Amino acid sequence: MQARLRDVAERAGVSVKTVSNVVNGYPHVSPGMRERVQQVLDEMGYRPNANARMLRAGRTGVIALALPELANPYFSELAGFVVQVAEERGWTVLVDQTDGLRERELLVAGGVRHHLIDGLILSPVALGSDDLTHRSADDIPLVLIGEKLDAGPADHVAIDNVAAARAATEHLLGLGRTRVAALGHQPGSASESGVAALRLHGWEEALRAAGMHVDEHLVSAVPTFRREDGKAAMAALLESGARPDAVLCFNDTLAIGALRELHDRGLRVPADVAVIGIDDVADGRFSVPTLSTIAPDKASIARTAVRMLAERLEPGGRDLAPREVVASFELVPRESTLA
Numbered sequence: 001m002q003a004r005l006r007d008v009a010e011r012a013g014v015s016v017k018t019v020s021n022v023v024n025g026y027p028h029v030s031p032g033m034r035e036r037v038q039q040v041l042d043e044m045g046y047r048p049n050a051n052a053r054m055l056r057a058g059r060t061g062v063i064a065l066a067l068p069e070l071a072n073p074y075f076s077e078l079a080g081f082v083v084q085v086a087e088e089r090g091w092t093v094l095v096d097q098t099d100g101l102r103e104r105e106l107l108v109a110g111g112v113r114h115h116l117i118d119g120l121i122l123s124p125v126a127l128g129s130d131d132l133t134h135r136s137a138d139d140i141p142l143v144l145i146g147e148k149l150d151a152g153p154a155d156h157v158a159i160d161n162v163a164a165a166r167a168a169t170e171h172l173l174g175l176g177r178t179r180v181a182a183l184g185h186q187p188g189s190a191s192e193s194g195v196a197a198l199r200l201h202g203w204e205e206a207l208r209a210a211g212m213h214v215d216e217h218l219v220s221a222v223p224t225f226r227r228e229d230g231k232a233a234m235a236a237l238l239e240s241g242a243r244p245d246a247v248l249c250f251n252d253t254l255a256i257g258a259l260r261e262l263h264d265r266g267l268r269v270p271a272d273v274a275v276i277g278i279d280d281v282a283d284g285r286f287s288v289p290t291l292s293t294i295a296p297d298k299a300s301i302a303r304t305a306v307r308m309l310a311e312r313l314e315p316g317g318r319d320l321a322p323r324e325v326v327a328s329f330e331l332v333p334r335e336s337t338l339a
Contacts, residue, residue, distance in 0.1 A: 002045075002046075002047065003044040003045060003046045004046075005019045005020055005023070005046075007044060008037070008040050008041055008044055008046055011040050011043075011044065012036060012037050012040040014033070014036075014037060018033065018037060019037055019041075022034050022038060022041070023041070023046075059118045059313070060116060060117060060118055061090060061091055061092060061118070062091065062092045062093075062094055062116060062117050062118060063086060063091055063092075063093055063094070063117055063118055063119045063120065063121065063306075063309060064093070064094045064095075064096060064108070064117045064119070064120045064121070065079055065082050065083075065093050065094070065095050065096070065120075065121045066095075066096040066097075066098050066105070066108045066109075066120065066122045066123065067079060067095070067096070067097060067098070067123050068097070068098055068099065068100040068123060068125050069097065069099065069100065070095070070097050072225065072226075072251075072253060073252070073253065073279070073281035073282065073283055074251065074252070074279040074281055074298075075123070077281060077282065077298055078145075078298050078301065079093075079095055081299050081301070081302035081303075082121065082302040082305065082306060083095075084302070085302050085303050085306045086306055089306070089310060091118075091306075094116070094117060096108060098124075098125070100125035100126055101126060102126035102127060102131075105122070105124050105125070105126055105127045105131075106127065106131060108120065108122060109122055109124075109127065109131070109132060109142065117140060118140065118141075118309075118313060119140050119141040119142070119143070119309040119312060119313060120140055120141070120142050120143070120309075121142075121143045121144075121145060121305050121306070121309060122142060122143070122144055123144070123145045123146035123147065124144060124146070124147050125146075125147055125194065127147075129153055132154060133153050141309055141312030141313060141317070141318065142154040142155070143156070143157065143305045143308045143309050143312075144156040144157075144158075145157055145158055145301060145305050146158050146195065147194055147195060153322060154322055155305075155308045155309075155312070155322055155323045155324075155325075156322070156323070156324050156325070157301055157304045157305050157308065157324075157325040157326075157327055158301070158327060159296045159297075159301075159326065159327050159328070159329045160326050160329075161198035161199050161202065162198050162199070162201050162202040162205065163202060163329075164199070164202060164278055164294045164296070164329050165198070165199035165200070165201070165202025165203050165206075165248060165278065165294075166202035166203070166205050166206045166209075167202075167294060167329075167331050168202075168203075168248050168276045168277075168278060168293075168294050168331070169202065169203045169206035169207065169248050170206045170209075170210075171276060171292070171331055171333065171337065172246040172248065172274055172276060172337065173206065173207075173210050173212075175246070175270075175274060175337060175338075177245045177246035177274055178212070178245060179215075179218060179242075179243065179244045179245045179246065180203070180207065180218065180244060180245075180246045180247070180248060181218040181219070181220060181237055181242065181244035181246070181247045181248070182199075182200055182203040182218065182219045182220070182247075182248050182250070183220045183222070183230065183233050183234065183237065183247050183248065183249045183250065183254055183255075183258060184196055184199065184200075184220075184222055184225065184230075184233075184249055184250025184251065184254050185200055185219050185220065185221045185222070185250075186221065186222065187221055195250070196250055199248075199250045199278065200219070200250075203248055215242075217240060217242045218237075218242050218244055220234070220236055220237045221233065222250075222254065225250065225251045225253055225254055226253055226254075226257070227253050227254070227256050227257035227260075228257060229254060229257065230249060230253065230254030230255060230256065230257025230258045230261075231257035231258065231260050231261045232257075232261075233254070233257075233258070234247070234257065234258035234261035234262060235261050238261075238265065238267075244273060245272070245273060245274070246270075246273060246274040246275070246276075246337075247273060247274070247275050247276070248276055249275065249276065249277045249278070250277075250278060251277055251278050251279045252277035252278065252279040252280065252281045252284045252291060252293055253277075253279075253281070253283075254277065255275055255276065255277030255284070255291055255293070255336075256277075256283055256284065256287055256291065258275055259275055259287060259289075259291070259336065262275070269289055269335075269336050270289070270335070270336055270337050270338065271339065274336065275291065275292070275336040275337065276291075276292040276293060276294075276336065276337055277291055277292070277293045277294070278294040278296075279293065279294070279295075279296065280293045280294070280295030280296065280298075280332055281293075284334070285334075287336075289334070289335030289336045290334040290336065291334055291335075291336050292331075292332065292333045292334045292335075292336045292337040292338070293332050293334070294329050294330070294331060294332070295329060295330050295331075295332045296327060296328075296329045297327050297328045297329065297330075300327050300328065301327045304325050304327065308323065308325070
């Protein structure tokens, strides 16, 4: 049977309160007493009852993670990291899919299942800052990941999407490519500060910094960031007569679709067209050719988001001003850009 506080107290010859103070790390226990009780705790293999502790604190031990699309490898990989980090704190993660729909994102952020969870990590696509400004002090803590909302009404962690796209474009330009296309534009999308707009801006910045003309004919739009959209957008780009010699795809799944279209047309990658994506999903390491990419530090994003949520749950945590954390990324050149 698992040792209880009372069992430890009887063997150590102290009160249950003293054992509780040692277990909870209270400072007003003498070093000698702490060492004595800790030795008995170790001998008896005592483990705190996390569920009971959370109930006493008025918590469920469950947090929610709401993502636009679980079929997207980036989000599924990120969810895995969040679950792993949450487990280290004894938390369970409830994963929800919003499909990037405003009404579903509002429902998740505004109260659905809030009696079941202690906090929410949300990757919004359609929401704007105004949608979250009316949250009250009684609402559960919220951390945003991914899409950037102006004047952040909540804690937020993400990579710098402009810098990421700029680094990818600079890589292509540095290889001597002169007609670099941007695949993934989403005109008229719900948020002008969304990831597609930010990555398009980074592509434009890199071209202008290199003294090159920004050719709108080299911009290919997509309805979503799926593989089939990447394939279709690559086909439209080639059929338009634009003829790029390199393509920045706004995520890896678009890039994998683009690789397929180039292969079907008998074009060599990277000899004829170099291709780079963003996200560093596992599929890109096994594609033919392997996919060059920008790799966000997904583990750091997950760990930071969970930590920020935990800090919000501490006494006084709800009074903290909204915080902005920029996660790191790195360029990972592979066969799709390197001959």
